[in-house]
Amino acid sequence: MIPTLFYGVPSGCSFGSIVALEWLGEPYRLSRVEMPADVTSETYRRINPVAETPALMLGNGRVISESMAIMNHLGWLGIGKGLGFPQGSDQFDLFNQVLAYLNTSLFNGFSPLWYALEHESDGSSKDALRTYGATLLAKAHADLEEMLRGKKWLLGERRTLADAYFAGIARWTKYHDVLDRRDYPAVQNLFERLEDDPGVRFAHAIERGEKSISNGGFRGEVSLKDALHLRQQAS
Template identity: 30%
Template sequence: MIYCLFNRPGSGGFVVEAALSLAETSFELQEFESKPGTPLHESFRATNPWGQVPTLILPDGGTMTEAAAILIHLAAAFPDKGLGPAPGTSDHAKFLRWLVFASVNLYEAVLRRGYPFRYTTDPGGHGALAAAANARLKDGLAVLEAALAPGPFLLGERMSVADIYFAMLFTWVHGEIEAPHLVAMKNHIKAHPVIGPIWQRHFGDR
């Protein structure tokens, strides 16, 4: 059995598809042709009870969800492919710190900004919730921008799947903040011979 990735264009599953491709491992792509943020078919909850992508079925039949967790797993599963630094090193500590920071703070802020109705039962509060999430997102990206210096990647000259994750989050902000390190990193990733075509399919020229 090979990996099977449930995904849809423009979603957080982009980074998992990129990581699997960098790992040079065989995988089946099950892609839903629906807009990110819209509910998936109820039957999909048999695969992922939370009803979201990305969802990755492992070769042994196990299921993984949450993009950051999947990236950490794949980096460990393919240690010779350069997806992440070796466990136990200072670079690995840095990799984990900022990947989890981005997942907990930035990704969540993106969701609160885009889908405020998920986080309050008061329709009148949607605007204020989205505005607060947007401010939080920009603050978090500024912190990440400082962490990337001097660049071009989090770990200097070595790209990891964390950088691909950061670039994905940053492109959802559509250039709303001044972040030259994030811009340069995103451009490196868009130009990567393996990742570039996947980026184009998910995000176009953004």
């Protein structure tokens, strides 16, 4: 069995894991998980009990969840392509540091904004959430602008899976009109460069349910039911 990534739609942070798999170039499948209906179902909880995407089912049926864990696993597989680095090296420490920043500061900056958008609340509560989220995101973007000083990609002159993860989160500004990314030129340039990347364009098409051409190892989509059956066979 080849690995299967369970990705959430619409606009899940699992987007970055699709991009990472495309860049890696090894065979993989995808399984679409509608949010919130499918992701909280008993069927999907048999894949990931905490009911979140992404989750990566390996060839032996073992499942890895949480974006950072998946990126570190795929990064190890992509050391030869410069997408990740050997554990214990200075480069690995920097890679892990940047991933952690994206996963905490940038991701969490959007959390109050998503809550305000998806939950009913009075005007003052919603305004407070949006103000808080805007403050967090302004700081995160300023920090990223500084991190990118003199660099083409987040870690330097070559793209890594940290850039793939960034692509999936940075696009969320389109849902929340609290920040103009153009005020941060280096961040905007990185975002635009990634939007032109074939792997990122592929991930966008996959999320939209459009026919898409993989430049990596994509071997088609499987349903949750079929993915569970494959897991039982592999175990």
